[in-house]
Amino acid sequence: MELDYDPLKRFGRHLAELRRAKGISQERLALESGLARSYLSGIERGVRNLSLMNICILAQTLQLPPARLLEFSADPEPESTAPG
């Protein structure tokens, strides 16, 4: 099974949006969740494949249901439109 979208990128963008909507800095979210700041930064940049456990820890820290963190689009990536 190959995914036709990048779940790490979608999750990372979505998490950053949820965090900002709560008015919480990346540093504070890292501190309160117990995750390293550099690790959280990697998650938000979509380069870290975090575990179910850490998804649920981030959800609890943000006072959101775990499912809320996965409410990103799973639509296929649009074709890239190279210029020229």
Added chain:
Amino acid sequence: MELDYDPLKRFGRHLAELRRAKGISQERLALESGLARSYLSGIERGVRNLSLMNICILAQTLQLPPARLLEFSADPEPESTAPG
């Protein structure tokens, strides 16, 4: 941050329910998702901490949105009621 519930157990039970509701055997889900049967069995028993990537692969295999797989209760575990 400590969780007051076990997300692995909640996820595993919930995944098994979703799979059965689709009328799909564990063997078939393993085959179609590309995960090892023993690994999937461990996930459903709540002893494996799977990654975001594998959550999304299981969701796509079950033709469900990724968030659906995390729609389990995050309520604290009830106090255990030992008999006698």
